[in-house]
Amino acid sequence: MPPAASTPPAPRPGAPRPAALLLALALSLAGPGLQAAGPGPGSPGVPGVAGVPPPGLLRQAARAALHFLNFRAGSPSGLRVLAAVLRGRAAVDARRTCRVDLEFTAERYGPEADGRLGRCSARVVFRRQQPRPAVNVTCARFMETSRRRREDLLLYKRAKRLRAPPGATSMPDSHGWIDPSLRPMWDLAFLGSSYVMWERTTQTLHYYMAQLSSVNQWKTNEDAIDFDYTVLLHEFSTQEIIPCRIHLVWYPGKPLKVKYHCQELHTAQEGSGTEGG
Incomplete structure (x- = not known):
């Protein structure tokens, strides 16, 4: 396991991280399906x-x-x-x-x-x-439903044991590193962000989650995982970084519940939404 690098200072609320850094992180995490193109x-x-x-x-x-x-x-x-x-x-x-x-x-x-x-x-x-x-x-199914349920349950058990990192913790860090012990937190953040990215997509704008910039709340004292966090979404093709605060409630096998609020940087408007899967 590579050593965890020191975590850079988190951005102040509403302030985007350098676009070049976040673009590089987004592309490294996205895989072959994502391309940056004008x-x-x-x-x-x-x-x-x-x-x-x-x-x-x-x-x-x-x-x-x-x-x-x-x-x-x-x-x-x-x-x-x-x-x-x-x-x-x-x-x-x-x-x-x-x-x-x-x-x-x-x-x-x-x-x-x-x-x-x-x-x-x-x-x-x-x-x-x-x-x-x-x-x-x-x-087509990537895996049998029973196997996916088992993996979700294992992730749920790992997540229940997690303690929320400090609110200023950023994933990935400036070197693209995500602590494997916090991977359940990242995957749940990506899952909740999927709703936000779908709802905001237009014929000319699409999004990718560049960074989990802070964890505002991580509650597991009831059955469900109650997760409140802030992500930075990379908006193609404007190349802007959009901070979005997202709240999700997740339990294996049950519909996902998501609420969010995004701060728009290129307009005076702000976007928000809520949905149950």
Whole structure:
């Protein structure tokens, strides 16, 4: 196990970490499905060859589908990230509603990922560049349901024994290191953030969780894990870092409950939402 590096000072409330550092951390954690790219022929919203949707739009739809799938599954052991888009088509109607039908592969998220790919198909509908796309997605199982339940239960037991780190603790640290003993906390943070990222996704904006910047509350005195935390989301393509405070309640096999509030940096508005899986 590599030695834990000293934790850098946490950002003051509302202050973004350096975008270059967080972008590097996000890309290192995201795996092959995430790319940083500026506007171009493959970017969402940029017309492609007649009858062929731009690759950026297909990736956008696939990521939105996986954020939705992760949230609805409510399983930190079953988290999935995009591997590759296989094929797809898109249509835009007179009301500027963009419907994307696609097939893609996904892989397990985290250090336990074994490289096995699962195949998914989805229909994602973006309405007038508005957030919260409509998603209908199905994926081949990566593992048997019984095994996933066992892994969730083991993670739950580990989480019940965890003591919350100091509120200023950041994961990963400046070297990209996450203490393995705190991995359940990171996975639950990623699970709750999946809802936020899906709800905020538009045809041209997508998100990735760059850092768990503070733990505000970690309660396990009842059956469920009650977790209140702040994350920094990397917003592509504006390249802004958005602080979001998220509260989730999780128990294996039960619907995930999420509430959140994000501080917008490029507008005077603030975003928030609540949902039960």
